[in-house]
Amino acid sequence: MVANNFMPTNTHIFASGLTAPKLSKSTVAVPVETAKSTNFGEEVKQMKIILKSAPAIAPRGKQAGTFIEARQESGKDQYDTAFNRLVAVVQLDAKDKNDSPFKIEKSYNLLGRGVSGFADDFKSWKRRALTQDEIEGFDPDVLIKGQKVVVEIVHRKVGKEIAANIGGFFPAEMTATA
Numbered sequence: 414m415v416a417n418n419f420m421p422t423n424t425h426i427f428a429s430g431l432t433a434p435k436l437s438k439s440t441v442a443v444p445v446e447t448a449k450s451t452n453f454g455e456e457v458k459q460m461k462i463i464l465k466s467a468p469a470i471a472p473r474g475k476q477a478g479t480f481i482e483a484r485q486e487s488g489k490d491q492y493d494t495a496f497n498r499l500v501a502v503v504q505l506d507a508k509d510k511n512d513s514p515f516k517i518e519k520s521y522n523l524l525g526r527g528v529s530g531f532a533d534d535f536k537s538w539k540r541r542a543l544t545q546d547e548i549e550g551f552d553p554d555v556l557i558k559g560q561k562v563v564v565e566i567v568h569r570k571v572g573k574e575i576a577a578n579i580g581g582f583f584p585a586e587m588t589a590t591a
Contacts, residue, residue, distance in 0.1 A: 471505055471515040471577040473566045477585065478505040480560050481516070483553030485523070497523040499531060501557060503564050503579070517564065519579040538562055538582035561585030 482502040489495055498520045505515040519534070521527030535556070536542050547556060565580040 468574070469509040469515075470568070470575060471517050471566050472507055473568050473577070475563050475583065476505045476507050476515075476566050478503040478507075478517075478562055478564050480557040480562060483557050485553070486520075495524070498527060499523055499553060501531075501553070503562060505564065505566075515577075517566065517577055517579055534582045538584060540584060 480501060481504045482500075484500050484502075485497070486500060487495075487497040500518050500520045502516060502518040505517065508514050521531045532543050532548075543556075562585055563583040565583065566577050567580040568575050569578055570576075
């Protein structure tokens with residue numbers, strides 16, 4: 414008997430003398446093939462499982478962190494198209510299995526709507542709009558570097574991988590929940 418088509422039930426595990434592998438959050442059980450066998454005269458489905466290690470990504474939900482870097486990048490991409498973007502990097506308080514903090518970044522296209530996107534995120538985070546002086550003399554190191562923040566982490570599928578993205582910024586006074 415197979416539960417959820419991924420792991421055999423406890424009855425099957427004990428009857429076959431196997432123990433269930435311990436799966437960490439970064440391990441994925443991938444079913445490869447199923448076969449039928451008999452166990453004490455009873456037909457039992459068996460499944461071969463290959464365990465693949467998935468890359469660790471930041472946990473979803475509201476996570477406390479600190480802006481550690483704000484940089485402006487400009488140049489031309491591989492298609493010879495000019496780009497100019499602001500990249501805000503947040504180091505989360507949440508840590509991976511190696512006890513290293515997760516780092517996540519959000520980038521704003523300054524040649525398009527990125528300026529208004531950054532202004533909206535700034536307002537959501539600081540609960541105030543950027544002043545005209547802050548816009549004209551824009552210095553991301555002064556505005557955000559070293560500042561506490563709560564980040565809404567969302568997971569999205571990118572190709573065959575799951576990626577963590579920043580869904581929004583909130584004041585550090587908000588309670589972070591996983």
